[in-house]
Amino acid sequence: MPESNDVFEIMRTTRAMRRLKPDPVPDELIHKILEAGICAASGGNRQPWRFLVLKDQEIKKKVQAYYKRAFDEVVGPRYLSSAPPPGSSTGRYRRQHSAVEYLTDHFHEAPIWIVACLDHGQDTPTRSSGASIYPAVQNMLLAARALGLGATLTSRHLQFEAEVEAILGLPTGVHSYAILPIGYPLGNFGPVGRGELSEFVYLDRWGAGYPGLA
Ligand SMILES: Cc1cc2nc3c(=O)[nH]c(=O)nc-3n(C[C@H](O)[C@H](O)[C@H](O)COP(=O)(O)O)c2cc1C
Numbered sequence: 001m002p003e004s005n006d007v008f009e010i011m012r013t014t015r016a017m018r019r020l021k022p023d024p025v026p027d028e029l030i031h032k033i034l035e036a037g038i039c040a041a042s043g044g045n046r047q048p049w050r051f052l053v054l055k056d057q058e059i060k061k062k063v064q065a066y067y068k069r070a071f072d073e074v075v076g077p078r079y080l081s082s083a084p085p086p087g088s089s090t091g092r093y094r095r096q097h098s099a100v101e102y103l104t105d106h107f108h109e110a111p112i113w114i115v116a117c118l119d120h121g122q123d124t125p126t127r128s129s130g131a132s133i134y135p136a137v138q139n140m141l142l143a144a145r146a147l148g149l150g151a152t153l154t155s156r157h158l159q160f161e162a163e164v165e166a167i168l169g170l171p172t173g174v175h176s177y178a179i180l181p182i183g184y185p186l187g188n189f190g191p192v193g194r195g196e197l198s199e200f201v202y203l204d205r206w207g208a209g210y211p212g213l214a
Pocket residue numbers: 014015016017018096100103152153154155156157192193
């Protein structure tokens with residue numbers, strides 16, 4: 001069953017699903033995903049998030065041109081010259097690269113995009129700004145997974161932030177933090193690949209192992 005209600009199972013299997021069918025996604029499901037998004041926390045519960053739902057093919061195609069340019073100029077070469085991340089392998093990393101390339105070419109074909117934005121108003125964005133939007137983004141990824149929909153957190157468009165935000169028609173003071181292409185997945189959901197907890201967790205002193213962790 002692609003759908004699930006077990007939150008731990010959902011977290012274990014919420015992978016970047018980059019190969020999507022072009023089939024339309026019912027608005028009712030998009031509403032559910034957005035509702036999950038605004039259940040997240042934001043600093044002071046100010047809820048500065050704004051979500052631009054995009055179905056317009058022409059706008060998506062214009063953004064995809066910049067997304068592809070960023071792949072050709074930065075991301076593609078970086079993949080080719082970097083080692084597999086923790087919990088991955090050369091083969092798995094190569095498959096990831098090819099999925100990233102696939103999404104690059106088909107970005108605009110995802111039936112729905114949710115562009116996650118923050119309304120900064122007069123404030124200058126700071127290092128902590130994203131903390132009021134990425135919890136909502138993660139909630140939406142989990143909700144999409146729970147509904148059997150594939151999605152990916154993407155932020156590569158930020159390499160051409162000004163150009164893309166102009167195409168998106170964002171008003172002054174509003175900035176984009178992620179674009180989530182969403183659709184029915186072509187492949188199957190599966191477990192995420194991560195390193196062991198012991199690689200990342202310390203007890204009391206930086207570098208000291210936490211006994212009992214795998
Ligand atoms: C901050 C951030 C930015 C990301 N940007 C992109 C992106 O632009 N394009 C993309 O294909 N994946 C993007 N990803 C997805 C990651 O590459 C992906 O989550 C990671 O490789 C782990 O794979 P998994 O989620 O399938 O386990 C991004 C993830 C994060 C957290």
